[in-house]
Amino acid sequence: MTAALRLSNKDQAMLDGDFGAAAQIAMRILITMANVYEAQEMLDIESAHIDGCLYHGDSGIDFAVKLVDGGAQVVVPTTLNVGAIDLLHPEDFQGSAVQAAKAQRLMALYQQMGCQPVWTCAPYQAYQRPTLGAQIAWAESNAIVFANSVLGARTNRYGDFIDICAAITGRVPAFGLHLKENRCGQILFTLEGIPERLLHDDVLYPVLGYFIGEHSGNQIPVIDGLPSTTSEDQLKALGASSATSGAVAMFHAVGITPEAPTLAQAFCGREPATRIKVTLDSLKAKLDKLSTVPDGEIDVVALGSPHYSLAEFAVLMARLTEITLNPETQFVVCTNRLVLAGLKERGWLAKLESAGVQLVVDTCVVVAPITRVREGVLMTNSGKFAHYAPGNIGLQVVFGSLEECLRSAEIGRVWRDKRLWDVI
């Protein structure tokens, strides 16, 4: 038997209902989770990011109503993840009016609790950037892995419900990745014989992440061999994919991420329990798995999971001056309102729209009915879109690089860069 959970006086008061019914429900749920994980105390958090505002069914509304009726208000800065509708472009919603109303109702309920309506899965690139060592309670699998790995903030893989419980109480159980000793690497992935050209191409990162996630389960992978020039957006894509094919909450990239200046430090001085070589062949096998149909005609190109950053838009803008998008192929980029404002400021929004790019904010194509077709083929450079589109929106998927997506959107069928995955 481990020692029982120690509660502060305030925790106990919340549990007793002194802070209202919502705080009482929230504390009760947190304590149940603390007992599951054998936590011995609770910790203060600095911020929260909430995933529960995405409509999956009436039960999500039932829970939010119960909290709002119980007087719920968040006590730390709290951002909201995507909802199930683009509030700025509601006319693009292809689902029923009832579905749209429910999506909006749930989003409104979370706003009533004092959460910031930023509606993005990449809050770390826009609204809040926790610092090294900060204790936070974040939901959304890609945001979790980014916060832990790239920023060195500390969160567990929180999901819907516990995220808002943490925000309402300002507390989380002290377990898992909140504690330094649980943040050491467990599996070593060594890149071997990956061509230099590919190491610098964005297309590598979602595929590498997909490979790593599948071999890591919920353990902490350490990646050795990435170039020091690896960009934040590449790490974002890697993390998002690894949290899609596996339950990865944190990775270390040796010499790149803040808690892994050296291989030895990434493993806290211990020997890796497992070593896996990442070869070009193993990546190509994963690449094949990301597509569900052979190359052929496509109906939609979708970019922006996680939400597209300004840096990613800069690359897209440059290519769009040389490429003419085919109007038969829907071309969607998902992003957040702060990036949208940046696009307006730079005069890019008008250019994107005249090029035929449809911008989606507040949500994305795999959580809201946005694609014009209900069956057909979606092409993407996102590992997460590629993974979830078939199950969530019933479209088949072709995965490719940004360049392959753009050239394919030009001709309405898959175009391949034949040399992209070559040995040299």
Next chain:
Amino acid sequence: MSGEISDYGMSYKMTIERKLGWTARVMVDGIGQGKALVLPEPLSLWGGLDPQTGQIIDQRHPSLGQNVTEKVLLLPVGRGSSSASSILLESVRVGTAPAAIITAEPDGILTLGAIVARTLYDKAPPVVVLAAGDYGEVIKLVQDHPGTRLRVAGGLVEVI
């Protein structure tokens, strides 16, 4: 009751009839029973399970098309999106949830979905974790004897 006799009785039963009960760590308490459904790979319920029907819809998952409703679901661990809690909760609301969930490692996201279901609707599948060796024994038994029914009650997993 004499310790000696009951010890003898237990080992006799284990040897002759093979082992029929395992102790598990309780994540969410309760009782649930039904036909066992083994998922050979982890599954993210979000994008992997349709809560309206209880069907597995992840096209890359080997259990695609199977239905989890009223089954005792055995999976190594969840994976992927943190929205999985919502899908489990919604399946409880709709009535398509498994009867019980057995994993080989603690899974916070599944546990949470079940705890919230208990809070809101006063019902939820129990969630328990078996030690790796025991988990392996149970799934082998189920694979060798299709149609095996299991009962999860508190910290005990039994063949019924």
